[in-house]
Amino acid sequence: MRVPVATRVAFAVATVAAGTLMLGGCSQSPAERLEEWYSSGGEAQIRKLNEDAGRVNEVSMRTIDVQGPACQDLLAQTTKAEKLDPIPDEAAQRYWKEALGGFRRGAGECADGAAKKEEAQVARGITAVQTEGLPKLVNTVSMIKAGLAAAK
Template identity: 85%
Template sequence: MRFRVRVPAATRVTVTVAAVTLALGGCSQTPGERLEEWYGSGGEAQIRKLNEDAGRVNEVSMRTIDVQGPACWDLLAQTAKAEKLDPIPDEGAQRYWKEALGGFRRGAAECADGAAKNEEGQVSRGIRAVQTEGLPKLVSTVTLIKAGLAAAK
């Protein structure tokens, strides 16, 4: 048996607006929860990989170009992946993150280009940029993220 119920248009609009409001606003997350979600859904892994690759560039800084070039290429590729992540939901951490990625991108690109040309001076400048522009900003990023995660608990 079927029953047909007529609902006035004004009531349908009110119910629809209420449902949309609940869907959008009813599940709001705290800043700490958003940060935890970003960190747990790829942020931590990207940070760890960037740190490894930048650390490798730092480690090979006194070696030959044939060793330095591949390390710089790896960092450049990892930086491109990290740049595709959603922004960090913490304004300060996001600012340092962008600066770290910019330093890694500039430094690794200069180093890789110099290695391809066999230009030691250019390779050294690129490595120095990774060391002075990228790594310190990554440390600041991690410090702010850890503080935000600790505050969320």
């Protein structure tokens, strides 16, 4: 049995329309998307980055054999954070990328310097973590908190 072309076209149009309605009905507000990002791994990732960067800051006046592993941990955590979906808030995402870049540069330089026993390179790396990464992470958290507060 052949189905008339008009019936097939009507069915196709109805199917597309239903799919569009289903997708449209599931749209989230920017605040809801931010909340979802934050609660589905964002918060934990921020917390871990803050802990690892704080540890690098904490060991800044210690010896290379303590500084190197702290920088390696931060570098590994930065790699994990870079794999997260982008933050669904443009300003927060910009600060997030800058924070991750600062952590990557600083922790990378520190870890490399520790492997070569180059104290000056380790110190430059730690300084980058402190001045490029941590302040931008603070800005990221501020932007996220403001976005989440606006949703309430």
